[in-house]
Amino acid sequence: TCKAHDVNPRVYLNDVIAQMPYHKKATQEELLNLLPHKWKLKHPECVLTKQKEESSN
Incomplete structure (x- = not known):
């Protein structure tokens, strides 16, 4: 769900x-x-971007 x-x-x-x-x-x-889609609204610094995801693989 997070991904x-x-x-x-x-x-x-x-x-x-x-x-x-x-x-x-x-x-x-x-x-x-506390569900991921609502949680991320309060924590925008934790949203993954495609570039971050690709660099970690």
Whole structure:
């Protein structure tokens, strides 16, 4: 899902896992904001570009 939305999966998972303890009583909307396509709106620095992807292969 991260790759489909051009999100760096390592950074995404590290951030979401770090936030988990703070979402014990989260609403559905708060949990939906943790999905990659919404998460990347708050973290534009983690969006993958084709050049970055090609250089890492």
